Amino acid sequence: MTKSVIVSSSCDIQVQFYDVDPMRIVWHGNYVKYLEQARCVLFDKIDYNYAQMELSGYIWPIVDMRLKYVASARFGDIIRVTANLVEFEHRLKIEYVVSEVKTGTVLTKAHTVQVAVDKESEDMLFESPPIMFDKVAPFLNA
Numbered sequence: 001m002t003k004s005v006i007v008s009s010s011c012d013i014q015v016q017f018y019d020v021d022p023m024r025i026v027w028h029g030n031y032v033k034y035l036e037q038a039r040c041v042l043f044d045k046i047d048y049n050y051a052q053m054e055l056s057g058y059i060w061p062i063v064d065m066r067l068k069y070v071a072s073a074r075f076g077d078i079i080r081v082t083a084n085l086v087e088f089e090h091r092l093k094i095e096y097v098v099s100e101v102k103t104g105t106v107l108t109k110a111h112t113v114q115v116a117v118d119k120e121s122e123d124m125l126f127e128s129p130p131i132m133f134d135k136v137a138p139f140l141n142a
Contacts, residue, residue, distance in 0.1 A: 003086035003095070007139040009042040010082040012101060015073050025072040031108055032065070035096050038081035039112065042094065046085075048135040056131050057119050060092060064113035071107045073100065079107065088136050090127055091115050 019030045043049040053060055073079050078101040087093035091113055098108040116125040116132070 003093070005084040005086060006088065006136060007042065007046060008082060008084045009038065009045045010080050011038050011041045012078055012080050013037060015075055015077045015079060017075055020075045024075040026074070028069060031067055031098065031110070034079070034081050034098060035083070035110055035112065038083035038096060039094060042083040042085060046135045046139065048131070054119060056129070058116045058129055058131075059119055060114040060116055062112050062114050065110070067108055067110040069108050071105055073098070073107050078102065085136070088128055088132055092128070092132075
């Protein structure tokens with residue numbers, strides 16, 4: 001986590017039984033779902049969620065995702081997933097920290113990269129469209 005945070009949001013999630021493996025720790029693949037929940041909260045905060053993206057003529061597929069597992073979340077834990085937007089001019093880079101609420105223990109660090117794709121032509125853009133700049137602008141001087 002080396003870049004300046006432009007805007008941040010978080011959500012708390014209670015680990016459900018269906019997310020754990022036989023050892024009652026969260027199966028590693030479920031962290032992807034947790035990141036998505038936090039990313040949706042972040043997009044709602046900037047008032048540009050997936051539905052609004054599509055209506056504006058763009059889709060934003062994930063082209064890179066990396067996770068580093070530090071410790072395990074367990075059945076019943078309440079975890080906090082913090083999503084930090086750190087890049088938006090050419091791509092969306094969001095860094096995440098997953099921590100256990102009660103102890104503050106960091107469980108996972110991650111990042112995702114998304115790029116803008118013109119919905120009609122299906123061309124990948126090498127610069128974020130103007131609407132992204134408009135949505136992020138209020139957070140730049142906050």
